[in-house]
Amino acid sequence: MHADLLFTGGPVLTPGGRTATAVAVTGGRVTAVGDDDGLRELAGPRTEVVDLAGRLLMPGFQDAHVHPVSAGLEALRCDLTGATTAEASVAAVRAYAEAHPGREWILGGGWSMEAFEGGTPTKELLDAIVPDRPVYLPNRDHHGAWVNSRALELAGVDRDTPDPADGRIERNSSGEPGGTLQEGAMRLVGRLVPPATAADRLAALLHAQRHLHALGITAWQDALVGDFAGMADPAEAYRTAARDGSLTARVSGALWWDRTRGAEQIPELTERRAALRCGRLHADTVKLMLDGVAENHTAALLDPYLDKCGHVTANRGKSFIDPARLPHYVTELDALGFQCHFHALGDRAVRDALDAVEAARTANGPSDTRPHLAHLQVVHPRDVPRFAGLGATATIQPLWAAHEPQMDELTIPFLGAERAALQYPFAALLRSGARLAAGSDWPVSSPDPLHGIHVAVNRVEPGGTRPVFLPHQRLSLTEALTAYTAGSAYVNRLDECGRVAVGALADLVVLDRDPFAGPPEAISETRVAVTYVEGERVYAALGE
Numbered sequence: 001m002h003a004d005l006l007f008t009g010g011p012v013l014t015p016g017g018r019t020a021t022a023v024a025v026t027g028g029r030v031t032a033v034g035d036d037d038g039l040r041e042l043a044g045p046r047t048e049v050v051d052l053a054g055r056l057l058m059p060g061f062q063d064a065h066v067h068p069v070s071a072g073l074e075a076l077r078c079d080l081t082g083a084t085t086a087e088a089s090v091a092a093v094r095a096y097a098e099a100h101p102g103r104e105w106i107l108g109g110g111w112s113m114e115a116f117e118g119g120t121p122t123k124e125l126l127d128a129i130v131p132d133r134p135v136y137l138p139n140r141d142h143h144g145a146w147v148n149s150r151a152l153e154l155a156g157v158d159r160d161t162p163d164p165a166d167g168r169i170e171r172n173s174s175g176e177p178g179g180t181l182q183e184g185a186m187r188l189v190g191r192l193v194p195p196a197t198a199a200d201r202l203a204a205l206l207h208a209q210r211h212l213h214a215l216g217i218t219a220w221q222d223a224l225v226g227d228f229a230g231m232a233d234p235a236e237a238y239r240t241a242a243r244d245g246s247l248t249a250r251v252s253g254a255l256w257w258d259r260t261r262g263a264e265q266i267p268e269l270t271e272r273r274a275a276l277r278c279g280r281l282h283a284d285t286v287k288l289m290l291d292g293v294a295e296n297h298t299a300a301l302l303d304p305y306l307d308k309c310g311h312v313t314a315n316r317g318k319s320f321i322d323p324a325r326l327p328h329y330v331t332e333l334d335a336l337g338f339q340c341h342f343h344a345l346g347d348r349a350v351r352d353a354l355d356a357v358e359a360a361r362t363a364n365g366p367s368d369t370r371p372h373l374a375h376l377q378v379v380h381p382r383d384v385p386r387f388a389g390l391g392a393t394a395t396i397q398p399l400w401a402a403h404e405p406q407m408d409e410l411t412i413p414f415l416g417a418e419r420a421a422l423q424y425p426f427a428a429l430l431r432s433g434a435r436l437a438a439g440s441d442w443p444v445s446s447p448d449p450l451h452g453i454h455v456a457v458n459r460v461e462p463g464g465t466r467p468v469f470l471p472h473q474r475l476s477l478t479e480a481l482t483a484y485t486a487g488s489a490y491v492n493r494l495d496e497c498g499r500v501a502v503g504a505l506a507d508l509v510v511l512d513r514d515p516f517a518g519p520p521e522a523i524s525e526t527r528v529a530v531t532y533v534e535g536e537r538v539y540a541a542l543g544e
Helices: 036-042 068-075 086-099 123-127 149-155 184-190 198-214 235-244 263-275 326-335 347-364 386-390 405-410 426-431 449-458 477-491 520-525
Strands: 005-008 012-014 017-020 022-026 029-034 048-051 057-059 061-066 106-109 135-138 144-147 167-171 177-183 217-225 250-256 281-289 339-344 372-375 393-396 436-438 508-511 528-533 536-540
Touching: 005 036, 022 036, 029 036, 057 477, 061 372, 061 436, 061 477, 068 198, 068 217, 086 106, 086 123, 123 144, 123 149, 123 177, 135 149, 135 184, 144 184, 149 177, 149 184, 167 184, 177 184, 198 217, 198 235, 198 528, 198 536, 217 235, 217 281, 217 339, 217 477, 217 528, 235 250, 235 281, 250 263, 263 281, 263 326, 281 326, 326 339, 326 347, 339 347, 347 372, 347 386, 393 426, 393 477, 426 436, 436 449, 436 477, 449 477, 449 520
Parallel strands: 005 048, 012 057, 061 217, 106 135, 217 250, 250 281, 281 339, 339 372, 372 393, 393 436
Antiparallel strands: 005 022, 012 017, 022 029, 057 508, 135 144, 144 177, 167 177, 508 528, 528 536
């Protein structure tokens, strides 16, 4: 039988390495892998033949932890992701407000903590440019929000408002709210934010999908399907796109665990799982956010943070879900076939997650629920080998494992040298037998897998001039590519994807070069030429 699509002139990245040069695709699946001479006979009069001309053909990238609808909405609103200083951030807000005088709220986000002193922008900066309309702008990592006085006034937040148990109101020297709300305090204003319309959410999803396909991403796990801190629930957008066929990517949805509630929500999650199985969409995962982030000192640590003078404080971060109840929740979810996706940055959160997985394994026995822990900024050495033993995947965000202002100014001084040396232990996890998956957490950071792979291999930002960050934790190029393909496909329960092999779905990417042929320092210069889902072209660079 002649192939629908025939790639020749490889290399081709297969599970066995770069040994093949040609691939045939028929009916949306890989039907032959070999060399040019061996597969030439599969070319017929209707076969599309693609000459790779030495460029690498590989499995489509998969993102194991991403927020596309939120990213799409921010890109279509007041987008601060390109602003690197306080002045640039303020200018972007001013320009957006002036361009949209009829908007009741100024919404968007993506500001960088390092752009502001102490990582906490003030309400006065916003009051000077938008005094009469409420402003609500989550930061890049979405663990804090910048608000103006009008937003605080509408929310009834003043000097007498106590900090919520799972958050903090940053205050000025007089005790008044300063304009930054951390973690659970975001809800004080976020609950008032007008929800995005169904049309806006669908437009955001399709905008994000186009961008992700252009980066070679063919599937992802949306790490927050639900309502949280003013973020729009993307469920209906996904369901609409899955039904009408506009969802060309494969999507695994992680249903949000409401940390203000307990096990009584599990029947509702089960109902949502059934309702969100349609086409290329499934939602067999529950997302449990265990802690915050290190930069605002809410990541849960075994030992306390230091202050700016290097003295030990009383703060060990926050546990958003009661560690005593967590094993019971995870055991029940696991028994129902749910995958548990843990947000775990600090070493205490990582240990709590692993303890919960261990409890589920003990109670339920072995299963194929594929739990995974995302972020893993600080992992205690004693917990590294537990991942493999428990069958828990380590989902890494490689872009964060580099020296940059947020790391060097807002994190390392408050962790201390000994604990800072335990950050992002990618190689240690892999050598211990753990499975690695990879994701971006976009819009927290760039969704470009090739930039993440660059950092995983080099432990330096693309174009960066700072020293290598913990060089002994570097991955090889093959290891990093595997995390972004087969590793993430495993987490996403997409076992027919993530590899170039006979019988696999033809979710494929053609790069503009073979990154194995160049120096590691040039990995980030690689671009995606063409992206295919099930043999259908969903993105092509200009000229392809």
